[in-house]
Amino acid sequence: xxxxxxxxxxxxxxxxxxxxxxxxxxxxxxxxxxxxxxxxxxxxxxxxxxxxxxxxxxxxxxxxxxxxxxxxxxxxxxxxxxxxxxxxxxxxxxxxxxxxxxxxxxxxxxxxxxxxxxxxxxxxxxxxxxxxxxxxxxxxxxxxxxxxxxxxxxxxxxxxxxxxxxxxxxxxxxxxxxxxxxxxxxxxxxxxxxxxxxxxxxxxxxxxxxxxxxxxxxxxxxxxxxxxxxxxxxxxxxxxxxxxxxxxxxxxxxxxxxxxx
Amino acid sequence: xxxxxxxxxxxxxxxxxxxxxxxxxxxxxxxxxxxxxxxxxxxxxxxxxxxxxxxxxxxxxxxxxxxxxxxxxxxxxxxxxxxxxxxxxxxxxxxxxxxxxxxxxxxxxxxxxxxxxxxxxxxxxxxxxxxxxxxxxxxxxxxxxxxxxxxxxxxxxxxxxxxxxxxxxxxxxxxxxxxxxxxxxxxxxxxxxxxxxxxxxxxxxxxxxxxxxxxxxxxxxxxxxxxxxxxxxxxxxxxxxxxxxxxxxxxxxxxxxxxxx
DNA sequence: CGACCGATTGACACAGCTCAAATGAAGTGG
DNA sequence: CCACTTCATTTGAGCTGTGTCAATCGGTCG
Numbered sequence: 001x002x003x004x005x006x007x008x009x010x011x012x013x014x015x016x017x018x019x020x021x022x023x024x025x026x027x028x029x030x031x032x033x034x035x036x037x038x039x040x041x042x043x044x045x046x047x048x049x050x051x052x053x054x055x056x057x058x059x060x061x062x063x064x065x066x067x068x069x070x071x072x073x074x075x076x077x078x079x080x081x082x083x084x085x086x087x088x089x090x091x092x093x094x095x096x097x098x099x100x101x102x103x104x105x106x107x108x109x110x111x112x113x114x115x116x117x118x119x120x121x122x123x124x125x126x127x128x129x130x131x132x133x134x135x136x137x138x139x140x141x142x143x144x145x146x147x148x149x150x151x152x153x154x155x156x157x158x159x160x161x162x163x164x165x166x167x168x169x170x171x172x173x174x175x176x177x178x179x180x181x182x183x184x185x186x187x188x189x190x191x192x193x194x195x196x197x198x199x200x201x202x203x204x205x206x207x208x209x210x211x212x213x214x215x216x217x218x219x220x221x222x223x224x225x226x227x228x229x230x231x232x233x234x235x236x237x238x239x240x241x242x243x244x245x246x247x248x249x250x251x252x253x254x255x256x257x258x259x260x261x
Numbered sequence: 262x263x264x265x266x267x268x269x270x271x272x273x274x275x276x277x278x279x280x281x282x283x284x285x286x287x288x289x290x291x292x293x294x295x296x297x298x299x300x301x302x303x304x305x306x307x308x309x310x311x312x313x314x315x316x317x318x319x320x321x322x323x324x325x326x327x328x329x330x331x332x333x334x335x336x337x338x339x340x341x342x343x344x345x346x347x348x349x350x351x352x353x354x355x356x357x358x359x360x361x362x363x364x365x366x367x368x369x370x371x372x373x374x375x376x377x378x379x380x381x382x383x384x385x386x387x388x389x390x391x392x393x394x395x396x397x398x399x400x401x402x403x404x405x406x407x408x409x410x411x412x413x414x415x416x417x418x419x420x421x422x423x424x425x426x427x428x429x430x431x432x433x434x435x436x437x438x439x440x441x442x443x444x445x446x447x448x449x450x451x452x453x454x455x456x457x458x459x460x461x462x463x464x465x466x467x468x469x470x471x472x473x474x475x476x477x478x479x480x481x482x483x484x485x486x487x488x489x490x491x492x493x494x495x496x497x498x499x500x501x502x503x504x505x506x507x508x509x510x511x512x513x514x515x516x517x518x519x520x521x522x
Numbered sequence: 523c524g525a526c527c528g529a530t531t532g533a534c535a536c537a538g539c540t541c542a543a544a545t546g547a548a549g550t551g552g
Numbered sequence: 553c554c555a556c557t558t559c560a561t562t563t564g565a566g567c568t569g570t571g572t573c574a575a576t577c578g579g580t581c582g
Contacts, residue, residue, distance in 0.1 A: 064399070068489070069407040073399045085395065088388045093396065093494050127349045130391060134346065135354065137398035138325070138334045144405040145450035146330040149538070180560060189406035191539055196561060228329070233354050410570070441528065452571050457530060 006105035007031040009058050009167070013079030016166040017132055017235050018125035027115050027122060033105035038098040040178065045083060045096035052090070053106045054081050060102030061179060064094045065186070072187040074136060075099070077160065079167040084129060087112050100178020100213075132235040139233045144189050147228065152188040153198045154227035157208065161217055162231050166238065173217035177210060202226075267366035268292040270319050270428070274340030277427040278393055278496050279386035288376050288383065294366035299359040301439065306344060306357035313351070314367045315342050321363030322440060325355045326447070333448040335397060336360070338421065340428040345390060348373050361439020361474075393496040400494045405450050408489065413449040414459045415488035418469065422478055423492050427499065434478035438471060463487075 007028045014020060014028075033056065038044060044055055047067055055062070062076040073094065076082045082096055087109045116123040136159075143155050164170035185195035202208050207223040209216045217223055268289045275281060275289075294317065299305060305316055308328050316323070323337040334355065337343045343357055348370045377384040397420075404416050425431035446456035463469050468484040470477040478484055 066399075066403050066407070069403065071403050071407045073402045073406075085392055088385070089392050089496070094399070124349070130395075131346055131350050134391075134395050134398060137395060137402065138327075138355070141334045141398065141401055141405060142327050142330065142332050144402060145332045145334075146327070182560080192560090193540080193562085194538055196563090197538090200562085235350070443528080453528090454530085454572080455570055457528095458570095461530085 006033040006035070006056060006058060006107075009079045009105075010056055010081070010107075012167040013081075014122075014125045014129070015237075016079070017128050017237055018121070019237070020121060020125065024115075024119050024122050024125075027118055031105075031107055031111055033107050036104045036106060038102045038104065040098060040100050042098045042102075043095050044098065044104065045092055047092050047095065049092055050090045051083060051086050051092075051109075053108045054083050054086060054112065055096065056081050056105040056107050058103045058105055060176075061099040062102055062104075063097055063099050063183075063187070065097045066094050070186050071189065072183070074133070074140065075156075075160065075187060077163045077167065078169065081107075081129070084112070084126070084133075099183050100176075128235065135233045135235060149188065149190045149194055149198050150201060151227055152190070153184065153195065154202065154207070154223050155229055156184070156187060157202075157215065157217065158224050158227045158229040158231075159234070162234060162236070166234070166236050173220055175215055176213060177215040178213050267294040267296070267317060267319060267368075270340045270366075271317055271342070271368075273428040274342075275383075275386045275390070276498075277340070278389050278498055279382070280498070281382060281386065285376075285380050285383050285386075288379055292366075292368055292372055294368050297365045297367060299363045299365065301359060301361050303359050303363075304356050305359065305365065306353055308353050308356065310353060311351045312344060312347050312353075312370075314369045315344050315347060315373065316357065317342050317366040317368050319364040319366055321437075322360040323363055323365075324358055324360050324444075324448070326358045327355050331447050332450065333444070335394070335401065336417075336421065336448060338424045338428065339430065342368075342390070345373070345387070345394075360444050361437075389496065396494045396496060410449065410451045410455055410459050411462060412488050413451070414445065414456070415463065415468070415484050416490055417445070417448060418463075418476065418478065419485050419488045419490040419492075420495070423495060423497070427495070427497050434481055436476055437474060438476040439474050 010031065011020075011025055011028050035058075036044075036055075038060075044062065045051060057076050057078050057080050059078055062080070062082050063072045064074050064082065065072050074082070083092075086092070090109075112126065116126055139159075143152050147155065161170050161173060161175060164175050169175060181195045181199060182192040184199075185192040188195065190198070199210060202223075203210070205219075205222065205226075207217070207219045207226065209218060223229075271292065272281075272286055272289050296319075297305075297316075299321075305323065306312060318337050318339050318341050320339055323341075323343050324333045325335050325343065326333050335343070344353075347353070351370075373387065377387055400420075404413050408416065422431050422434060422436060425436050430436060442456045442460060443453040445460075446453040449456065451459070460471060463484075464471070466480075466483065466487075468478070468480045468487065470479060484490075
């Protein structure tokens with residue numbers, strides 16, 4: 001992980017939801033950052049923390065986990081800044097936790113305030129980021145509230161795949177899955193045992209494979225049908241044929257796997 | 262409903278989460294608004310709408326209802342502006358629906374842009390509003406994901422009561438409930454039949470009464486215990502003894518009932 | 523008075539949970 | 553390189569909360 005290029009991940013994410021000018025991208029290059037590495041299930045932020053910097057995820061996955069019951073309320077992929085809202089309210093009501101090993105760039109709150117006041121379009125992009133987050137949360141509610149366990153898991157898989165692809169990862173519908181089945185269970189509000197059975201079901205239906213910490217979606221159409229997945233809510237700008245629509249019929253080159261989601 | 266005073270509802274809501282100066286409050290008085298009345302289950306906004314104004318709820322309840330399965334993802338009380346986010350992204354992915362009869366003030370997007378650029382503290386207050394919303398959504402996820410039906414319903418009751426109290430309604434832990442048990446079921450992701458059984462259970466436990474479209478919380482302590490309710494996530498400023506903590510031991514004057522939640 | 527909508531009740535079915543144990547994979551230290 | 557530990561996955565069996573279906577009851581409105 002080249003320290004100097006942390007901002008490019010963020011730029012990828014921003015351009016996935018908003019159109020940015022060269023000047024805007026130039027502003028981003030000024031991003032100061034310190035790199036941090038985290039082990040699986042390690043906590044980046046506790047409820048009692050009052051952070052003065054944000055966590056830009058560079059590699060791996062993060063999630064917000066409720067303090068009491070461990071329920072996962074959202075998952076993040078590289079390019080995301082899970083605690084972006086702390087620039088407004090530095091209070092936390094959950095734990096920011098790593099799912100699998102993760103690499104993070106710490107970015108001072110001040111930086112976001114600066115780019116936001118320097119460029120109206122960047123300010124708007126940050127607002128869009130916040131809006132996309134809320135939209136995701138609503139979708140998560142729908143997932144828990146009105147789908148059975150099979151659809152829930154399928155939906156989460158679809159979402160992760162599309163979000164990874166939006167920042168240039170998960171090519172060939174294949175992505176790293178360093179998280180455990182119990183993590184998945186906490187996200188989908190099912191028991192770990194049942195999570196396992198659901199995955200086996202998905203395997204049996206030949207819609208995905210999950211082996212050696214890698215998930216491969218072998219039948220996107222079937223998976224998204226099971227999940228009732230529609231990617232609109234993610235607010236992505238990719239009007240041109242979203243990658244997942246039509247997976248390349250050719251066999252994926254086995255050498256190239258997204259390393260961190 | 263005095264047309265001229267729509268802004269005071271919004272002021273109530275804003276001051277419940279942020280401290281505002283007299284100058285800020287003065288700015289709010291300039292709020293232009295047209296009043297609208299809605300029947301139970303009437304739709305204020307459809308997915309295809311591209312609104313140029315926001316809905317400030319004055320009386321009754323509104324909710325966002327998913328287009329496909331009818332799942333309710335959030336509920337609003339007077340003072341709330343459910344579609345505030347449309348000032349940034351005028352796209353919708355759900356239906357804004359009235360729960361019971363509702364009175365709404367339509368406020369042009371421009372007004373929010375104006376106050377936001379005129380006063381940094383109002384801008385911040387609006388941001389806090391957005392943050393509180395996201396916090397609510399996370400809590401809703403936890404409600405659906407890790408509580409049984411009894412706790413879910415209890416939690417929703419607690420939340421509504423506290424939010425009403427934050428804007429000066431639901432005195433004596435009593436508030437209007439013009440919504441149906443099926444509405445409640447859609448919010449808690451349980452079946453209407455089961456919703457009914459849960460309510461009966463709550464009645465049997467003597468923690469609340471629900472009659473003639475009015476809910477009375479008769480034992481707040483028991484209810485919040487069942488619900489595992491902690492109001493922090495609402496982001497309310499009321500540090501001083503939140504009303505629900507200790508309900509007045511005296512019998513509520515039967516004449517005065519909050520008319521609209 | 524009839525029609526309609528919401529609340530209520532009962533009987534039954536099943537998705538998903540819990541408990542408990544076995545198996546497998548990965549890392550550690552000798 | 554092998555014992556040992558630890559953690560994740562897998563499997564089986566029984567239990568239960570909640571859903572579904574279907575009917576009844578009660579209030580409200582035209």
